[in-house]
Amino acid sequence: MSRRRLLPILAAVAVTAACGGDSSGPPSPEPYDFELIQAYDSAGFRVDTLPFHWPQGMVPLKIWVENSAGLPGHVSAAIALWRDAFRQGEWNAVLTTDSTVADIIVRRLPIAAPMGRPAIRLAAQGLFCEGVTLIDTVGTRFELRVPVQVRVYDLPAAPDPAACLAQVTAHELGHALGILQHSPFDEDLMYAVPTATAPSDRDLATARHAYHVPPALVPVRP
Ligand SMILES: [Zn+2]
Numbered sequence: 001m002s003r004r005r006l007l008p009i010l011a012a013v014a015v016t017a018a019c020g021g022d023s024s025g026p027p028s029p030e031p032y033d034f035e036l037i038q039a040y041d042s043a044g045f046r047v048d049t050l051p052f053h054w055p056q057g058m059v060p061l062k063i064w065v066e067n068s069a070g071l072p073g074h075v076s077a078a079i080a081l082w083r084d085a086f087r088q089g090e091w092n093a094v095l096t097t098d099s100t101v102a103d104i105i106v107r108r109l110p111i112a113a114p115m116g117r118p119a120i121r122l123a124a125q126g127l128f129c130e131g132v133t134l135i136d137t138v139g140t141r142f143e144l145r146v147p148v149q150v151r152v153y154d155l156p157a158a159p160d161p162a163a164c165l166a167q168v169t170a171h172e173l174g175h176a177l178g179i180l181q182h183s184p185f186d187e188d189l190m191y192a193v194p195t196a197t198a199p200s201d202r203d204l205a206t207a208r209h210a211y212h213v214p215p216a217l218v219p220v221r222p
Contacts, residue, residue, distance in 0.1 A: 031206035036180035036217065038120065038141055048141060052217040053091070053178040053210045054103070060092040064102035069154065070162055071169065075106055078170040082177055085204035090211040091177055103219070104176050106150045106169070113151070122175045128158035131168035133175035143220045148176050167197050174203065178210040
């Protein structure tokens with residue numbers, strides 16, 4: 001494990017002190033690990049754990065959504081679910097009709113479809129839908145290629161395609177905002193095989209935590 005792993009821990013300690021003033025409500029649940037786990041082998045096999053959140057200057061993020069199977073509505077609903085985590089507007093997103101300026105692209109495509117470039121795949125599987133967020137770190141390990149690609153897909157047997165697409169869309173948006181691992185708790189939306197349809201308090205606490213840790217990944221546009 002590299003010494004980078006220490007950085008988020010030290011930063012988290014600092015932030016707990018800095019953010020302590022506004023916690024007048026009930027205590028937040030303990031967040032789970034959200035950092036990107038990235039294997040690399042330039043000097044023998046190693047693993048990095050890299051925190052990420054979008055820089056304030058890019059917020060609200062611009063999301064281009066394929067107009068298929070009600071996806072724009074699902075993405076708008078998912079934005080509203082996650083935005084609730086951020087009391088000070090640290091994260092927000094809007095839909096854009098111009099894919100060339102998008103920070104995130106959401107398409108309805110089989111996740112097995114060719115993707116062009118190698119990327120780390122954060123995949124989720126519901127009973128009737130699948131989703132994946134492709135994290136492309138451009139070979140330097142510390143640059144995140146923008147736009148981030150999200151794919152969601154309803155399986156042919158889905159009895160309620162709208163409900164399952166809404167669920168996996170909300171899950172993948174959690175990845176796209178910076179939760180780059182899965183929750184170990186099966187009641188959370190960010191569990192790898194989720195049954196929840198909305199972020200739990202622990203999912204929201206984890207998203208907030210991600211925005212209070214200095215990021216190790218920087219978004220770059222080719
Ligand atoms: Zn996932």
